[in-house]
Amino acid sequence: MKFSLLLASLLLAFGAQAATPDELMTKAGCMACHAKDKKMVGPAYKDVAAKYKGQDVAAKLAEKVRKGGSGVYGPVPMPPNPVDKISDADLKTVVAAILKP
Ligand code: HEC
Numbered sequence: 001m002k003f004s005l006l007l008a009s010l011l012l013a014f015g016a017q018a019a020t021p022d023e024l025m026t027k028a029g030c031m032a033c034h035a036k037d038k039k040m041v042g043p044a045y046k047d048v049a050a051k052y053k054g055q056d057v058a059a060k061l062a063e064k065v066r067k068g069g070s071g072v073y074g075p076v077p078m079p080p081n082p083v084d085k086i087s088d089a090d091l092k093t094v095v096a097a098i099l100k101p
Contacts, residue, residue, distance in 0.1 A: 021097030
């Protein structure tokens with residue numbers, strides 16, 4: 001009985017913790033097209049980070065992910081990712097994590 005209470009509170013504590021950028025991207029479906037270090041449908045996140053190294057592009061990239069677009073890495077478009085997929089706050093977290101070297 002004591003043990004299951006402890007377990008329940010542990011689970012609660014973990015549940016309350018903020019999701020990591022990886023978890024957010026998995027949840028939002030980004031990982032269907034992207035991986036950290038290999039090109040899939042979309043560019044590898046490490047290639048995105050390398051491309052914009054030292055540039056202040058977080059807001060621009062967040063908007064691109066939100067609206068979708070093509071032409072930067074090739075003809076394949078990224079579809080729009082609306083708010084019901086990923087919130088503004090989560091999108092900001094995720095883009096910051098992608099750009100972090
Ligand atoms: C259906 C596939 C698909 C999904 C889902 C997807 N992407 Fe993309 N993404 C792409 C493609 C293709 C490109 C390259 C677009 C281009 O060449 O301009 C891209 C480009 C990007 C870029 C670089 C944009 C630039 O202009 O440099 C970022 C950052 C990115 N995606 C993040 C995300 C995030 C975060 C999510 C989830 C919310 C996501 N993507 C979901 C296919 C996808």
